[in-house]
Every structure is written in C-alpha cells, then in structure tokens.
Amino acid sequence: MRILVLHGPNLNMLGRREPEIYGDTTLTQIDNALQERATTAGATLLTFQSNHEGALIDMIQREGWTADGIIINPGALTHYGLSLRDALSSLTAPIVEVHLSNVYKREPFRHTSVIAPIATGQIAGLGWRGYLLALEWLLASVDSTST
Ligand code: DQA
DSSP states (O other): OEEEEEEOTTGGGTTTSOHHHHOSOOHHHHHHHHHHHHHHHTOEEEEEEOSOHHHHHHHHHHHGGGOSEEEEEOGGGGGTOHHHHHHHHTOOSOEEEEESSOGGGSOGGGGOOSSGGGSSEEEESSTTHHHHHHHHHHHHHSOTTOO
C-alpha cells in the first residue's frame, strides 16, 4: 500500500508557528511518526511539503495516481486552492483532509474548505494526532492486497 502525505504552505514552520494554535510538534516529528506507523503496517509512505500550490499539484500528478490513499493538510489553500482541488479530484484514491486546529472555531474565512467536497473525510482540531488517525483510517479501509 502506498500513502501520499501532503503538507501545504507554512506547515514547515510547525513548532515555531503560533504554537498556542498549532502545537509544539514539528513537521519532521509528524512525518517521522507517520513513517514509523506505516512501516509497522508494511505500507510505503511518501511525505511532501511545499509553500507553493503548483509544487503540490506537480507532486499530485507525479505520485497521486499510484497512491492508495492521500492525507493532506492544505494549510490556507484549504480555503481558496481551486487548482489544488482540481488536481485532487481527478484521483480515485481516498483523500483525508487534516487540520491541526479546529478551523470551525476560528475566523469565518477558515470555515470554508474547497477541498472538503472532494475529500473522503476530514479531521480537524485534534492536533498532530489527527494525521495518525487519518493514516489509521486509510490502513484499515484501503484494500490491504493492493501493493
Ligand atoms: C490549518 C488551518 C488553516 O486555516 C491554516 O491556514 C493553516 C493550518 C490547520 O492545520 O489547522 O495553515 O490547515
């Protein structure tokens, strides 16, 4: 099983960026925790972060078609990234949208996700563990016979 994990703009700053909202855990720590769990489950996990929508789309076009599941925190692109949405919606694999913070408790512009309508599901407000929960769901849901 192949899982693609995508992190959008500013998520490379986790640990330093508004820790009262996003927590102290760095992106490297999150990626390592995901890798560790995937390895235990015998899955292959590829992680990628970019501050650029086009770079995320290039990665989706390159790796998304062979992925059995996608985990994405699109950062602020969640709220307006229509090109990112189009790239994701052309894939057939399940997509889990993850947010560290509970975007629905925050500013009104964060209440709209252009990704959510094409995602299989969404996890918001559970901090870095939300990524692990997303991975757990994919591991349990995606056909384990797929390579
Ligand atoms: C975020 C929420 C977004 O509104 C914000 O722009 C982010 C992070 C989250 O993980 O809570 O960059 O996606």
